[in-house]
Amino acid sequence: MIVHQFYDKGLAHASYAIIRSGKMIVIDPARNPQPYYEFAALHHADIRGVIETHPHADFVSSHLEIHQTTGAVIYVSKLAGAGYPHETFDDGDFIQLDDIKLKAINTPGHSPDSICILLEDETGLDCAIFTGDTLFAGDVGRPDLRENVGNITAKKEELARQMYHSTRDKLMVLPASVTVYPAHGPGSLCGKSMSPDLQTTIGKELRDNYALQLMDELTFVKALTADQPFVPKYFGYDVELNKNGAPNFEESIGMVNRPSADIMLEEGVLIVDAREREAYRNGHLTNSINLQDAEKFETWLGAIIGPDEPFYLVAETDEALETVIKKTAKIGYEKNITAAILTPQTATAVSALININDFRANINQFTVIDVRNWAEINAGKIFEQALTIPLPELRERVAEIPTDKPIVVHCAAGYRSAAAVGIIASAITQVPVYDLGEAINEWK
Known part of the structure; x- marks a missing residue:
């Protein structure tokens, strides 16, 4: 038996291939299906199935394309309301790969239609579980992404309650030795406190995961719904696209x-x-x-x-x-x-360059804009007088920025401030707009 993880650092997304006796199952594939075809060819295997743990919000899946190319069956919960050819995969259902089994477990919480896949090895022991966005290393899936999209919508508090029972009734009762293969690692916006581990075990999560510690349901709901990261504009769109299947990559x-x-x-x-x-x-x-x-x-x-x-x-x-x-x-x-x-020949606009010494000596003569995320801002402002507008909110809130002083934009390292300057400078032309860039490290 082969279990292989494919990892995309850009989206902090993990997908998987399981091979047994020349048959391969793919779990939560990325948009480009080519790596799965190449892996199957390398191991002389046929792709027989694709399992979607839920309609993903943060990336586009190639499940439909793999089905159309290879004839593989797509497995997904009946609750997903999938608009593509599929077989339902819910509690009690399993896929037999020669002498191993992949068993469906309904685990609502991140979404109403989330499932996990429990792997039973050739000896009949449960050895691994593919948890999608239900359980991560150090965290569980955020419950606030399905309030307005998907086949079934639900308020975050209701999904948090469901997550409480999914973890306690379905996952925490598994043997401590079971390996956990999640769909995301650190940096994903599908959780708030993932550890650097790209795989873990049930036992380790029982010890270390804040969400699996002893607490009542209300305490869990409050903990899970608090301080979740921002929701990118594309998340709802991707849920619907994945629910119906994306075009060929x-x-x-x-x-x-x-x-x-x-x-x-x-x-x-x-x-x-x-x-x-x-x-x-x-x-x-x-x-x-x-x-x-x-x-x-x-x-x-x-x-x-x-x-x-x-x-x-x-x-x-x-x-x-x-x-x-x-x-x-x-x-x-x-x-x-x-x-x-x-880059066209007409790309001749030049950015205003900040004089760091002048800024340092006369900070009050500038309007400072902090475009970091709320969690960073709440942990402490770098410039007390800064106007706080996280980058994902900036285009909608740019009118809040005063235009009576030169503007200086900062983030934590320079990437987001570089983007923010273009947004602000497009709307405000009365005063120069400066990017503090990496110089922010002088104040941190």
Whole structure:
């Protein structure tokens, strides 16, 4: 028996392949199915099934494409209301792979339709469980993502109550030696306090996971619903897209418009410039947003831009452009790309550069904007007088920023402030807008 984890650091997403006797099952696959095909070929296995633990909010799954390409059966809870060909997979159902079994366990909490998959080995022992977004290393899935989307909607307090019983009645009673394979690791927005471990055990979680400690239901609900991270704009869209199945990955990114020469850009359409900060500062398109191609590019893209908003995508080279197109497709936003272009000759706007010594000596003569997340802000402001507007809220709240002083934007390390400056400078032209960038480390 082979159990293999595929891990995408950008979305902190883990998917899995289980192989037995030349048959392979995939659990919670990413948008690009090619790694699963290659893994199956490497081990001379046929992909017989794809299991979705729930309709995911934070990434687009390739379950439908794998089914259409290989004929694999898609398994998902009947509660998901799946709009694609599938077999229901709920309490009491199992998949037989020669002499091992994959057994469904309904575990509502993160979503009403969440399931876990318990793996029974060839000796009849329960040896591993694939927990989707129900149980993570150090955490459990947040309960506030299905209040308005999905086949079944539920208030976060109700889902938190369900999570209390799913963990205590279904998971915590398993043998301590059972290996836990979650769908996410640290950095995912599907939980709030995940540990660095990409796998764990039931026993370790019973000892270390705050959500599995002895407490009554009300205490659990309060703990789970408090201080959850922000919800990116794309999450609800991805739930619906996954519920019905996404289009073919390669075909979909192949339809993105890639003009061979500079084009006239449509007025009013957002511009996302994925180049490095220095290249952007030295010459960019007016009113563009510098969202650099880094580890969390796709998350911040879907946090700043809504699922129905078109945008231009700018990169330095053809290779860099293809990379960000594929990252965009991981959250289902490739359809939003009006055109993917190389840096045009008209990219001549230059960013205002801050004089750090002047700022340090005269901080009160600047309007300081803190674009960190609320958890960071609540843990302590770096500049007491700063106006706090987290980056995902900035486009909607930019009118709150005073225009009587030069503006200085900061985050924790410089990535988010680089994006924020473009958003603010597009709306406020009366005063210069500066990015404090990595210099924030002088004040931390």
